[in-house]
Amino acid sequence: EADERTERIEAALEELGDDVVILGHNYQRREIVEHADFIGDSYELSKRAAETDAEYVIFGGVTFMAESADIITDDDQTVILPSMEASCPMAGMAEALQVDAAWAEITAAAPDTDIIPITYMNSYADLKAFCASQGGLVCTSSNAHKAFEYAFDRGDKVLFLPDKHLGENTAHRLGMEDEIVEWDPWDPEGKDAEAVAESDIILWDGYCQVHERFTTDHIEQVRDANPDAQVIVHPECRREVVEAADKAGSTAEICRTVEEADPGDTWAIGTEIHLTEHLKRWHPEMNVLPLCGDACMDCNAMRQIDPNYLTWVLEELVAGRERNVIEVAPEEKELAGLALERMLEI
Numbered sequence: 001e002a003d004e005r006t007e008r009i010e011a012a013l014e015e016l017g018d019d020v021v022i023l024g025h026n027y028q029r030r031e032i033v034e035h036a037d038f039i040g041d042s043y044e045l046s047k048r049a050a051e052t053d054a055e056y057v058i059f060g061g062v063t064f065m066a067e068s069a070d071i072i073t074d075d076d077q078t079v080i081l082p083s084m085e086a087s088c089p090m091a092g093m094a095e096a097l098q099v100d101a102a103w104a105e106i107t108a109a110a111p112d113t114d115i116i117p118i119t120y121m122n123s124y125a126d127l128k129a130f131c132a133s134q135g136g137l138v139c140t141s142s143n144a145h146k147a148f149e150y151a152f153d154r155g156d157k158v159l160f161l162p163d164k165h166l167g168e169n170t171a172h173r174l175g176m177e178d179e180i181v182e183w184d185p186w187d188p189e190g191k192d193a194e195a196v197a198e199s200d201i202i203l204w205d206g207y208c209q210v211h212e213r214f215t216t217d218h219i220e221q222v223r224d225a226n227p228d229a230q231v232i233v234h235p236e237c238r239r240e241v242v243e244a245a246d247k248a249g250s251t252a253e254i255c256r257t258v259e260e261a262d263p264g265d266t267w268a269i270g271t272e273i274h275l276t277e278h279l280k281r282w283h284p285e286m287n288v289l290p291l292c293g294d295a296c297m298d299c300n301a302m303r304q305i306d307p308n309y310l311t312w313v314l315e316e317l318v319a320g321r322e323r324n325v326i327e328v329a330p331e332e333k334e335l336a337g338l339a340l341e342r343m344l345e346i
């Protein structure tokens, strides 16, 4: 069955030729990345989307990535997401309307202060547009520190959303760990106006369920069982996990680290399980381990991109039908594009 599906995907791709490019995030299933023209982290994929001339960009990833690709590509290019169910739960933790309401409270708590909002790529286009409208920008895990520097060059405080862990890890990287306050929009007790007035970095209370799961116990256990093991984690992990690890970085940085290691080295990987499985397969000369053994999770949004859906959208294109097109509303496109351009320039 898998062979037949592969043949069908290959036949459709042959038929479509240069009209189609497939971009695959590092967390996609093996059956998707095997067909991708380019595999990478969110930053690299957005750059590839900006560079491609293909008429159709098929995105192996989640909704916010496909939206960003639509914003970055030209108007005559079409972005297709093989499943409309592939929505990152963390992106849903900061809805633009909710952020609008919080913005009014936060700016009232710190009058006469320039607050620059920065949103992680893992957010929807309307939030990206909001950030641009207030002088802010987008970042990914590979350039969050640069986005903070951009903001502090232009304002007094940063509101970072939705991922509090990436925000906290970035504040540490910049030596600003004493400047943090959390803003929990769901808890009246979690909105401390006085603390907002006194702190330079306000962190929205969002998180990734896949990465929050890693603990320092996992790191201890892996080191006990493998004394030579080095540990690399994604900066969406909790602060104490990033601190205890040997290294932290975006999914592309995790790939580079394993690629550049000496054969026989042991690396324990604290991120989504599909990437760990890919690294094992791509680097049989290395000893690659999942940081939390069997308890490591896959991402339920990324998992929605089933290879059968990929087959379907490709065969529909061959038949002249565009399915699952991702189109950002024109009124958001320009400002969200500005927020992304600011990121691509830093």
Ligand code: 13P
Residues within 6 Å of the ligand: 026, 040, 041, 042, 043, 122, 140, 141, 142, 208, 234, 236, 249, 250, 251, 252
């Ligand atoms: P990267 O930008 O590191 O690929 O991360 C994307 C993501 O969703 C991590 O959970």
Ligand code: SF4
Residues within 6 Å of the ligand: 062, 088, 089, 090, 091, 122, 208, 209, 210, 211, 236, 272, 299, 300, 301, 302
């Ligand atoms: Fe979202 Fe986490 Fe999945 Fe990344 S791994 S897409 S942050 S839920």
